[in-house]
Amino acid sequence: MDSLLSNLFSEEFLSPIILSLKVAAVSGILVIFWGTVLGRYLARRLFRGKAILETIIMLPMVLPPTVIGFFLIVIFGRNSFAGKAIEWLFHQPIMFTWWAAVIAAAVVAFPLMYQSAKSAFQGVDIAIENAARLDGASESKVFFFVSIPLASRVLISGCILSLARALGEFGATLMFAGNIPGVTQTVPTAIYIAIDSGNMTLAWLWVISIVLISFLMLLAIRKKEV
Template sequence: MDLLLNNETMHEFLSPIWLSIKIATISGVIVILLGTWIGRIFARRTFKGKAVLETLLMLPMVLPPTVVGFFLIVIFGKNSWVGQAIEWLFKQPIIFTWYAAVIASIVVAFPLMYQSAKSGFQGVDRDIEDAARVDGANEWRIFLLISVPLASKALISGSILSFARALGEFGATLMFAGNIPGETQTIPTAIYIAIDSGQMGMAWLWVISIVIISFIMLLIVRVKQD
């Protein structure tokens, strides 16, 4: 507890937590929007190559985080046209910035939101949507006023699980964003460095913090599913 009495140590403790929450929130919003939209499309449409494309979307869920980080470095690195375009536009590379951590979190959290959204929309009765079309409702109103509310339980669960996944991302973030205190150091990377340097007190504080946050997230999911 003496750790908490030192202002400098308190800042060191809180910095990864606030950064992790910021990254998880930003990436979570993007994942929710993309996952809901793409999940809706895949739940309602059949087209050639759908199975292959869907497999690619789900791939980050089973790939080792280091492999995901490797691909992100290849795609956004200085030797790629994407990385060069970003560096020309923003006057700096995206690697080893907190933006890189956001991208890594989006990639690893997206499959959870996508799968939940797709399952939720597949469970929506199409007869209800068709009845709304007969009454003159356009597709946007049907989506917002009928499909989303009826699939809300799955969407909420996917949103919370995606946020929790983004909050706990480690491997891809460490490779792609690095571990710069106050800049890119998230809770998982802070725990890793603390253990490696023998700071078990700080490691315990961060572990307890992320366990509490993750527990609350999962508890909300369980309550919403009951």
């Protein structure tokens, strides 16, 4: 019992959980903002190439995490244009930093938020939006005070799902951000290393923690639907 309690309050146990929540929160803000904006923009627009664009947006949902990690390394690696620009601006590469974990989590979570936002705004009665415009409301006011409130139920579900997906990201994070304790080691990568090293006590504690957090997130969605 004393050993269990010491593990629960140890920095080794808490550090990946805190980092995972931090990564999920920051990537979630990015995903929720851009997913909502892009979902609203594409909800009712038809143009040549839209199917291809949306297919690219949704690809991270079906691609193996290692493939996503590979593309992130190609795009943001030290030999790429973006990688060199980031290293010039911040005097360090982005790979193997916690920002790399944020990017990896955001990429895999974005399709969930985009699809939820698009479906939410497609479900909004356009007649209500047009009525607000006729009353003199600007497009920004229609968006914030009409469209978002009417779509809020589905948007909130999308937010929670994308946060849960960001929290559980493993493969792309391991490839792009690595597994540096206290820097890039999130709960999924910590579980992998704990099992590999035979530390089943810590592995179980992390598994229970992330299952509990994910359960509460999904429960919040179910309660919202009732």
